[in-house]
Amino acid sequence: MLITILLIISIIAANLPWLTERTLLVLAPMETGKPVWLRLLEWLILYIIIGGISIGLEIKATGGSHSQDWEFYWVSFFLFMIFALPGFIYRHDLKHLLDRNRRTN
Numbered sequence: 001m002l003i004t005i006l007l008i009i010s011i012i013a014a015n016l017p018w019l020t021e022r023t024l025l026v027l028a029p030m031e032t033g034k035p036v037w038l039r040l041l042e043w044l045i046l047y048i049i050i051g052g053i054s055i056g057l058e059i060k061a062t063g064g065s066h067s068q069d070w071e072f073y074w075v076s077f078f079l080f081m082i083f084a085l086p087g088f089i090y091r092h093d094l095k096h097l098l099d100r101n102r103r104t105n
Contacts, residue, residue, distance in 0.1 A: 021033060
């Protein structure tokens, strides 16, 4: 059950920077919109937060934390990147098409 909850939270967290205009998910939106570098920074911060939550859940479930090599962290990084793909596609492809369609109709 913990793994399912963690996966759902990870998918939501990976997509948040692409789906909201709020800076760091808290501050009011910028007038010019959020730049891509800020979205990537937010995404990286959320990756680190989810990693911390994962370690905390592992300690709670098993009583300890297993040491991991660098491969594990790269795989989790790219998995988080794959989780962010729907939000990225929405922000950079689908939203522009939907806005253009709304303007023409």
